[in-house]
Amino acid sequence: MTTDPRKRLELLWNGAQRPSRGPKPKLTLDQIATTAIAIADADGLDGLSMQRLAAELGYTTMSLYRYVPGKDQLVEVMLDRAAGDPPRFTGEVRDWRDEIQVWVRELWAVYLRHPWSLRVQVSGPPSGPGQLAWFEAALRPLAHAGLADDELVATVMFLMGAVRQMALLEIDISGARAQSNVTTEEAQTGYETTLREFVDPQRFPTLTALVGRGGFAASGDSGEGIDLDLDFGVQRVLDGLESYLAAQQN
């Protein structure tokens, strides 16, 4: 079922070198990926069909399959390219906490720029040049901070996952608000209201108290606070790493 992992990587890294035999290909993987990303940015992953992509490029649907084994592989390529360049620090690491924070913010921005990328099934550890560049960018400051190998990997994946998930929530909520016909104001209180209605104080005491104090309005629904929430979490992780490293030095 799954494609040969070797071919998969070559597509990601080399764009699948073409042999020198037949007619010159008129398309490139680059063109295809770029156009596909544009479509997905505009209309989401659902808006991206091979037929539409081909039409947009001025070719037939099946021609695309000369460049890409299947839609899944195409999406994988899109994903890697859409990641773009991570923030690049050079030379000595000055402030590893700062570098990580910048990294988080930039990654967050990438996700917001390409919301569809959050919808893609991740199918394994990062393997493309784009994904790995982001990995590298986070590894650098953390390695300098003094983490061991396995701790490095753990931390980066942990952070990536958190950013990803928070971004997912952000676009889900803002997306739902945008397309619903209720006013923003209504949407603000809507979630909280329904919670109040359904949530049983016996079974959900902490939650009930929280909703009662309006603690959900801020970050639960308005969506304005999600990046702040992310910031808070990241700060805690960094604090935790610091105290962990400090404890190790004794």
Place this chain on the structure above:
Amino acid sequence: MTTDPRKRLELLWNGAQRPSRGPKPKLTLDQIATTAIAIADADGLDGLSMQRLAAELGYTTMSLYRYVPGKDQLVEVMLDRAAGDPPRFTGEVRDWRDEIQVWVRELWAVYLRHPWSLRVQVSGPPSGPGQLAWFEAALRPLAHAGLADDELVATVMFLMGAVRQMALLEIDISGARAQSNVTTEEAQTGYETTLREFVDPQRFPTLTALVGRGGFAASGDSGEGIDLDLDFGVQRVLDGLESYLAAQQN
């Protein structure tokens, strides 16, 4: 496009009360959801089609649409039920760190039990009874620890996201290994080998060094260490929270 949010919640909470007019429904949302979960557990989300679900139940495809507005809604219900019951602590919170750790482990287990649930598009903040029960279970110890409202929400979502993402990685990797025809041994070194081949030391110095030391073999591909990675991240968050709370008391 989106369904009325009100109906959506009623389906999740009440199972959509039936009126007393027409013929008695022979099916229940419960049966449907249970069977659907069984199918998805066995063959994944792709294996779950309305036709197959109906066949398994002994009814026609279209009959299902009397109980569920569409497949998406069904999946949402499945998701909420598959979550099951979170670990339930009662009375005073004794050790909030411990409660959180148990919570994380149990959540991790849920994801492994229902791998398909990681593939589902989350479409907003947790709203069903199952999801909210998990939310409550994490809120409780954290509230006791002394976090403010917005910090509570931030922390829980942050942790949920991290667990989710790590679980996703886990099942992706173990799944890929299971269905590939290479031996486990080969798969172990496979990822690392390809990395070595493609990764440019100039562009990815830290990564290269890491791979060179074999730092990826442990957690990157074998999959044996992912839960350990998660543990490490969670510990750091808890450490961070502790030092944050300690700093506030002064």
Place this chain on the structure above:
DNA sequence: CTAGAACTGTGTATCACTTACACAAAACCG
């Protein structure tokens, strides 16, 4: 310099899936 091999773009066709729509039988209400 030429024959054939390799490769490209295309048209057709298939298969799987969700879901709209209309209908007949069933159960309840007044």
Place this chain on the structure above:
DNA sequence: CGGTTTTGTGTAAGTGATACACAGTTCTAG
């Protein structure tokens, strides 16, 4: 007991991915 509501069903439409074969193009071997 007539009418209304609701259920299960059959049919069919629409969409999307992709297998397969064909015709034209370009390179390479001899």
